Amino acid sequence: MYMKIKSVAVFGAGAVGSYVIWGLSEKKDISLSVIAKGERAERLKAEGCLINGKTYHPEVLTPEEAKGVDLLIVSLKYGALAGALDDIKEVVSENTIVMSLMNGVDSEEIISTKIDKSHIIYSLIKVASHREEKEYVFNPETTIGIIYGEEAAPFESERVAAIRDLFDGTGLNYRVTDCIKEEIWSKYRLNICNNLPQAIIGAGVGCYTDSEHMKAISEGLRKEVEAVALAKGIDMSRCAGTSSRGSAVPPTARYSTLQDIDAGRHTEIDMFSGTMMRMGKELGIATPYNEYTYHIIKALEEKNDGVFDYDENSEAVTYSK
Structure with a gap:
């Protein structure tokens, strides 16, 4: 059966996460959520995400509530990753794809200490996003966007195609590569x-x-x-x-x-x-x-x-x- 992504959770609604939220908020036939707990969750529910002059209100879920999403996008600051590993493990179920858009070269390696590496598709993002008070700002036209791909052949995998279908028509810029590392x-x-x-x-x-x-x-x-x-x-x-x-x-x-x-x-x-x-x-x-x-x-x-x-x-x- 052809893979189709119907649910996406973003873990980290900062500069990088805001680009994803902006792009996927208008996508029809998917559920989009942000993972958060405690005070941060309450703030996101009340204030939403202010991006390029518009406030978006994705669903706010705890890791337990988000369990089993089709695609988990990790866009945390590096210093927060170690403390979030148990939450990532809680979200991931048998068919969840995990895409880390964090900077650096070892976030996938760190995440794979808690979940099986087979869930992870390698990726990076190039977006010049910055914060102005409570708002995240970027230029969609000049943003290179998300680059992703399989670590090894076959490079045109079912999940590569499913992510392409997800991103198509959203305004998100993206590119598939066969040399992702x-x-x-x-x-x-x-x-x-x-x-x-x-x-x-x-x-x-x-x-x-x-x-x-x-x-x-x-x-x-x-x-x-x-x-x-x-x-x-x-x-x-x-x-x-x-x-x-x-x-x-x-x-x-x-x-x-x-x-x-x-x-x-x-x-x-x-x-x-x-x-x-x-x-x-x-x-x-x-x-x-x-x-x-x-x-x-x-x-x-x-x-x-x-x-x-x-x-x-x-x-x-x-x-x-």
Whole structure:
């Protein structure tokens, strides 16, 4: 029997989840829900999801109530994933497909510690969504959207076709690929090289073209990512013609890590350089650029947390030469 997706649950209604909610809310003949508990669930029920000037009211379900949905889309912040694994396990039943649209290269691996890997279809998303007070904003026309595919042949599987049917006619941009892991790693490389250095100095992306020093830092990070990828058998050149395509951004653009620091939030640095450090150590590959980047962004988080808010009554520190 031909597979048809009739129910979709989104776990994480932030910048990424909002793109999915926006696209699927007008889809006929499906049930769309957001997974939440407690105070967050009550807030979503009362306020809905404000996206591009319109308020959407998807059904709000607990993990228990969402159990057995056809498609579970995980769009959480990396730091929230570990605490959500039991909820993901609760949602997934025999025929549930799980699509993780999280940044990084290991969310599928982490999720598969709780559910069988056969449920997971690999994917990524490219959307320049940002938050303005309680509203999420993005440009649907310039958004690249969701890229997904099977890890191995057959690439044109029944569930690939079912997801294509789900997305068709929704406004969501999407593309199927037969080199999904390489595409995920290419996005990861781009995030580490372009997302992180600008966050350290607090400047727009124009810094990479206007400063040889910023270019040198970005290049150092890139070489480390590529060395680890190569050791893992990931050949990013396979998707070089597709993964590099993107939308033009102004030199003032501030990517997600800098947006988090600007807003006083903790970042996803553990997913970026933190994971690179772990993989490098496992493979015996030095990652000094990522190690420095990791610690300096952690220190910026501490600064936002008030760790360095010293006053005149703070205990004096004496240094000797």
